[in-house]
Amino acid sequence: MRLGTRGRYAVMAMAELALCTGGTGEARPVTLAEIAARQDISQSYLEQLFGRLRRAGLVRSTRGPGGGYRLARPPAELRIVDIVVAVDESLRATRCPPDQRSGCMKDASRCVTHDLWDELGIHIHHFLSAVSLEDVCARRVPGMSARLSGDARGYAEQAAE
Numbered sequence: 001m002r003l004g005t006r007g008r009y010a011v012m013a014m015a016e017l018a019l020c021t022g023g024t025g026e027a028r029p030v031t032l033a034e035i036a037a038r039q040d041i042s043q044s045y046l047e048q049l050f051g052r053l054r055r056a057g058l059v060r061s062t063r064g065p066g067g068g069y070r071l072a073r074p075p076a077e078l079r080i081v082d083i084v085v086a087v088d089e090s091l092r093a094t095r096c097p098p099d100q101r102s103g104c105m106k107d108a109s110r111c112v113t114h115d116l117w118d119e120l121g122i123h124i125h126h127f128l129s130a131v132s133l134e135d136v137c138a139r140r141v142p143g144m145s146a147r148l149s150g151d152a153r154g155y156a157e158q159a160a161e
Helices: 005-020 032-039 043-055 078-086 114-131 133-137 146-149 155-160
Strands: 059-062 067-069
Touching: 005 032, 005 067, 005 078, 005 133, 032 043, 032 067, 043 059, 043 067, 043 078, 078 114, 078 133
Parallel strands: none
Antiparallel strands: 059 067
16 A cells, blocks of 8 residues: 555645744744745645645644745644545555445455455554654654664654653
């Protein structure tokens, strides 16, 4: 399973917004043009994403000169899963429709790998629920990638302090 561009770009944009506002959301509003330039994302694509993020209550907008976007809540209270779900990104790894008792096979049975992909989707959801926007900005994402990248100490090392 691969997370689509809507979810990835929404998280990138929200992290940029958190970093630009100092994480408090109380600094000046940040324009989509600024985010687009810094993250190399199309401004028109960001407009679509931020419309969804605003409707989900994750960002606030200010119109007019000096306008832009701010986080609606502190980054520590914003979960990555909320951002991904707000832009209608699916975290399911199965090809079966959600909440359908029958499977995706021609005879309405579930394929032999259904439970594997279903559990993967559940694990992804739980992982993204455990990570806040503040964690991402502070490079405190749990797992091996933090240790391997050299950009941050591993989660276990940080937790031990």
